[in-house]
Amino acid sequence: MRRNTIAILILIILLLTGCSRVTHNTDLENSIQSIVKDKNKVQIKIDSLANFEWDKGFLFTPYTTEESMEKQMGVNFKDRSKIYSRDDIYLLVFLHNEKVVQYVEINRNQSDFSICSKEYISPLKALITINRH
Structure with missing residues (x-):
């Protein structure tokens, strides 16, 4: 009986911590970097690249x-990228239902990025502008 109780508690803890994890999405990161490397591209359409649920x-x-x-x-938000002390990346953080779900580090590669004058992007308006140096 005691073993079952301990096993159930461990399972609950694993489920709870697994549900609240924030993912560093390296697949999306690589897709963005491919676009940035193409000097003919001036925008990144995040809605076509992100394969997860997000609203901001x-x-x-x-x-x-x-x-x-x-x-x-x-x-x-616990910033694992340490962007506060870095000048080589931009950080793109995704929320779903008012919770951080994923983030992406975007290497600058002699570029800056903007979402114009908007506070955030949404799946319906998910463009990031590439400003090359």
Whole structure:
């Protein structure tokens, strides 16, 4: 009986931590990098690349602090990329139902990125502009 209780508790803990994990989406990262490398491309259409559910995407510039990201997104976020001390990447963070679900590090590769004057992108308006140096 005691073993069953322990096994059930372990299973519950694994399920709960598995459901709240934020994924570093390297497949999407690689797709974005392929587009950036093509000098003829000036936009990234995220809606055609993202194969997961999301409703908001926030693009953060180098040196953005966790506090600033949390304030803009309205949710807690543990920045594993350490963008607050880096100038070589942009960070694209995806939310679904007001929870962070995935993030992507976009290498600058002599480029800057923008979502125009919008606060965030959505699946219906999911364009990121590439500004090459």
